[in-house]
Amino acid sequence: MHPDATSPSHRIARVAAHLNPTRPQRAQMEEGAALRPAACRAKGGAPGFKVAVVGAAGGIGQSLSLLMKMNPLVSVLHLYDVVNTPGVTADVSHMDTSAVVRGFIGQQQLEAALTGMDLVIIPAGLPRKPGMTRDDLFNKNAGIVRSICEGVAKSCPNAIVNLISNPVNSTVPIAAEVFKRAGTYCPKRLLGVTTLDVARANTFVAEVLGVDPREVNVPVVGGHAGVTILPLLSQVSPPCSFTPDEISYLTNRIQNGGTEVVEAKAGAGSATLSMAFAAAKFADACLRGMRGDAGIVECSYVASEVTELPFFASKVRLGRGGAEEILPLGPLNDFERAGLEKAKKELSESIEKGVSFMNK
Numbered sequence: 200m201h202p203d204a205t206s207p208s209h210r211i212a213r214v215a216a217h218l219n220p221t222r223p224q225r226a227q228m229e230e231g232a233a234l235r236p237a238a239c240r241a242k243g244g245a246p247g248f249k250v251a252v253v254g255a256a257g258g259i260g261q262s263l264s265l266l267m268k269m270n271p272l273v274s275v276l277h278l279y280d281v282v283n284t285p286g287v288t289a290d291v292s293h294m295d296t297s298a299v300v301r302g303f304i305g306q307q308q309l310e311a312a313l314t315g316m317d318l319v320i321i322p323a324g325l326p327r328k329p330g331m332t333r334d335d336l337f338n339k340n341a342g343i344v345r346s347i348c349e350g351v352a353k354s355c356p357n358a359i360v361n362l363i364s365n366p367v368n369s370t371v372p373i374a375a376e377v378f379k380r381a382g383t384y385c386p387k388r389l390l391g392v393t394t395l396d397v398a399r400a401n402t403f404v405a406e407v408l409g410v411d412p413r414e415v416n417v418p419v420v421g422g423h424a425g426v427t428i429l430p431l432l433s434q435v436s437p438p439c440s441f442t443p444d445e446i447s448y449l450t451n452r453i454q455n456g457g458t459e460v461v462e463a464k465a466g467a468g469s470a471t472l473s474m475a476f477a478a479a480k481f482a483d484a485c486l487r488g489m490r491g492d493a494g495i496v497e498c499s500y501v502a503s504e505v506t507e508l509p510f511f512a513s514k515v516r517l518g519r520g521g522a523e524e525i526l527p528l529g530p531l532n533d534f535e536r537a538g539l540e541k542a543k544k545e546l547s548e549s550i551e552k553g554v555s556f557m558n559k
């Protein structure tokens with residue numbers, strides 16, 4: 200270390216170089232080392248996991264970045280997007296929590312953003328507008344997910360991936376194909392995020408029961424679109440029962456929760472705040488599993504043998520390697536069995552669409 204390296208003037212120069220880089224420093228940043236406040240790292244940061252948010256400047260991405268910066272299990276937080284990451288990074292990096300925040304912008308910095316990451320959370324891609332289905336996003340988002348997953352395969356092949364971009368029922372199969380082609384596929388490490396369906400189910404069921412939603416747990420299986428979202432109201436914890444009218448109301452509201460938000464936002468996008476909350480909750484569960492905590496169970500859309508379909512959302516036990524165990528569906532009633540058949544039909548088409556996209 201330079202003898203003056205810790206002198207006040209040297210320390211100020213170090214910080215100022217980051218905040219107001221000289222032209223050569225800026226050029227260096229643009230080559231891939233952009234927006235790295237490594238030299239300004241606050242003391243006291245605990246050891247933890249390295250997490251990247253890809254699509255960090257978006258509606259979900261910004262709130263999710265904030266929430267991940269608050270997570271004590273995160274030691275390094277990389278924020279990547281194709282636009283606007285400098286502002287989001289500067290903003291989030293001023294939070295006095297321990298994670299070091301670095302920002303990356305544009306395809307040429309994807310590799311630097313992903314290298315060394317333990318967990319990659321992907322909320323990149325277009326959201327719905329009123330009148331659209333999630334599948335209407337396929338043409339735009341399939342390519343976005345493919346290129347990001349190619350980056351993951353190259354730069355952090357052992358990272359656990361939490362995939363949020365819609366249509367999840369097809370983007371997870373696309374990601375699996377990318378990883379298979381790269382020779383890095385491990386089904387345990389690829390998890391489609393369906394936590395928002397569970398959050399909605401818990402909320403709406405708690406409203407009907409008149410209890411605190413934090414005390415309710417509703418398994419939601421199948422997938423993440425319309426009839427593929429299958430709440431198992433016969434398996435609610437704590438045990439309870441519903442009238443046929445309540446079952447019909449709850450199933451319909453849970454399956455259309457996303458559309459409810461899209462319509463309320465009237466063209467300004469889809470769920471972002473509740474989604475960031477749900478994604479942060481799911482990422483935290485993954486990190487606790489990766490740390491070795493026991494008994495972490497969440498619903499997720501994963502490679503599965505629970506049905507004849509290659510992908511299916513159900514309860515999974517999270518562990519050091521990701522989805523360590525896929526739990527069985529448990530006993531279904533007649534209403535749920537009928538729902539399962541409908542869900543499987545649509546899911547099978549969405550999975551096939553994702554796989555065919557990669558075979559084109």
Ligand SMILES: NC(=O)c1ccc[n+]([C@@H]2O[C@H](COP(=O)([O-])OP(=O)(O)OC[C@H]3O[C@@H](n4cnc5c(N)ncnc54)[C@H](O)[C@@H]3O)[C@@H](O)[C@H]2O)c1
Nearest residue numbers: 254256257258259280281322323324325326363364365474
């Ligand atoms: N799984 C779920 O439960 C769930 C819930 C809500 C939204 N979503 C989906 O999440 C996605 C994002 O939603 P949003 O509301 O945040 O949208 P948004 O438009 O606000 O943000 C998307 C961000 O992705 C970025 N982006 C686009 N291409 C990229 C690329 N190649 N690499 C990195 N970043 C890229 C954009 O620049 C933008 O900042 C949508 O597809 C939406 O349908 C999923």
Ligand SMILES: O=C(O)C[C@H](O)C(=O)O
Nearest residue numbers: 327333365457458469470
């Ligand atoms: O509904 C959408 O398009 C976004 C998301 O999938 C949701 O469930 O809110």
